Amino acid sequence: MxxxxxxxxxxxxxxxxxxxxxxxxxxxxxxxxxxxxxxxxxxxxxxxxxxxxxxxxxxxxxxxxxxxxxxxxxxxxxxxxxxxxxxxxxxxxxxxxxxxxxxxxxxxxxxxxxxxxxxxxxxxxxxxxxxxxxxxxxxxxxxxxxxxxxxxxxxxxxxxxxxxxxxxxxxxxxxxxxxxxxxxxxxxxxxxxxxxxxxxxxxxxxxxxxxxxxxxxxxxxxTFVYEDRFHLDNKNLKIGVAYDKAFSFYYRENIELLSELGEIVYFSPLKDNKLPENLDFLYIGGGYPEVFLDELSKNKYMLKNINRALNNGLRCYAECGGLMYLSKGIDNGEFERDTVGFFNGKAVMTKKLQNFGYAEIEIIKDDRILKKGTKIKCHEFHKSYVTCEEEKIYNLEKTMYDGEIKSWHCGYKKNNTLGAYAHVHFFENIDFLQQLVNGNK
The missing domain is CATH 3.40.50.300 (P-loop containing nucleotide triphosphate hydrolases)
Known part of the structure; x- marks a missing residue:
């Protein structure tokens, strides 16, 4: 090339x-x-x-x-x-x-x-x-x-x-x-x-x-053809990925790594009325749930189906828009609507950036999903915040231009579900991905 x-x-x-x-x-x-x-x-x-x-x-x-x-x-x-x-x-x-x-x-x-x-x-x-x-x-x-x-x-x-x-x-x-x-x-x-x-x-x-x-x-x-060491063994997993106009923020390489773990089945929280059958793992990425809030909230069958699956222990990772969607509701600045209702809290849109830029996550609590001390590189870019009462297992640190360290907590954990604002690329965080799908073993 x-x-x-x-x-x-x-x-x-x-x-x-x-x-x-x-x-x-x-x-x-x-x-x-x-x-x-x-x-x-x-x-x-x-x-x-x-x-x-x-x-x-x-x-x-x-x-x-x-x-x-x-x-x-x-x-x-x-x-x-x-x-x-x-x-x-x-x-x-x-x-x-x-x-x-x-x-x-x-x-x-x-x-x-x-x-x-x-x-x-x-x-x-x-x-x-x-x-x-x-x-x-x-x-x-x-x-x-x-x-x-x-x-x-x-x-x-x-x-x-x-x-x-x-x-x-x-x-x-x-x-x-x-x-x-x-x-x-x-x-x-x-x-x-x-x-x-x-x-x-x-x-x-x-x-x-x-x-x-x-x-x-x-x-x-x-240019050269460079070495590619970023691969995983097949675990015969069936992985559901939310994908439509409301949820489309995925790194291509993240999807490729997940596909190596098994079979990916895409579904639409906007149009489908339930999750794909017999899932081992669910991935809900970022996007614009606040823009398509009316359509998402009217799809009651999907909201109830996801809530039931997560309460029954389905492993799930939700990023940014995915986190907002799993809360009780979203206030998009014009109106508020109910969403999945799994996390106890709601998402609220504002007119300014709440967090923006690169940061590093450290897992501060040891549990069955993630191991304490795990470090993850991430990026945040969002104008909403969540009033979520679930357990937080992330400590994020961002080094500012003057050397000052800004830190905050996120990473909401309930059952086998992790929701967070941080966007993660799995190439530099393969251990994080393996813990998500396999648990802290």
């Missing part, structure tokens, strides 16, 4: 728009394309997957480790890999570039294309580009300018070619048809945009017309 990294100078710079447009443009030229996303984001990968018709993969050095990132990259299938960055090029976990897009590009030894949406600047933009090139000597192949007029592009192209030593591959013109709506956790999910294919088709045609894709192809770089 030959690959390239698409980055920017900031969040909101047009990375996702240009990335999916380039993917589609390359596919129109006959290439088999694999998508990737730097960092812990679930929503952008779903856009990639919708376009390429194959699972996009996350590359997160904190959650997965260097070996995990390389293994995930090598699991990709295609002629060309297009890796969408996160935030600005050098923005990572703290005040330096650790775990940033630049860090991932360096680990995989890949060149970077900057997508920049300029406004009211010319030579100053060149200073910014030169700063991005020289800050840590990232291998920046060139730039694509986004959301500008043809006249402004001609001015900037001349200015960049005069002042900077990087290629200008072209631009994406301003077009209202290309706007992707946002909500409180980022872009609206690809599954909710009915005319996405049409929008991406328009975008890819604009890229084929205004970006020198043939020149860009020269900078895609061939």
């Amino acid at each position: 030959r690959s390239i990294v698409i980055s920017s100078n900031s969040s909101g710079g047009g990375k996702t728009t240009v990335t999916v447009g380039i993917m589609k443009a390359l596919m129109k030229k006959g290439f088999d394309v694999q998508g990737y996303k730097v960092g812990p984001d679930y929503i952008d990968t779903a856009f990639h997957s919708r376009i390429t018709k194959k699972p996009s993969r996350n590359l997160d050095l904190y959650l997965m480790g260097e070996e995990g990132v390389k293994a995930s990259y090598s699991r990709g299938v295609g002629e060309l890999g297009v890796i969408e960055g996160v935030m600005g090029l050098y923005d990572g976990k703290g005040i330096d570039s650790s775990y940033s897009t630049a860090h991932v590009a360096k680990v995989l030894n890949l060149p970077v294309v900057l997508v920049i949406s300029p406004k009211a600047q010319s030579a100053t933009l060149c200073a910014e580009i030169n700063g991005l090139v020289s800050f840590e000597n990232a291998n920046i192949a060139g730039v694509i300018l986004n959301n500008i007029s043809e006249g402004y592009y001609k001015l900037l192209k001349k200015s960049i070619e005069y002042n900077c030593g990087v290629k200008v591959f072209g631009y994406v013109p301003r077009d209202e048809r290309l706007l992707l709506e946002s909500r409180h956790l980022g872009l609206v999910q690809s599954s909710e945009i009915y005319d996405l294919e049409n929008r991406i088709d328009i975008l890819s045609e604009l890229i084929l017309k205004h970006v020198n894709v043939d020149e860009l192809l020269k900078y895609f770089k061939q």
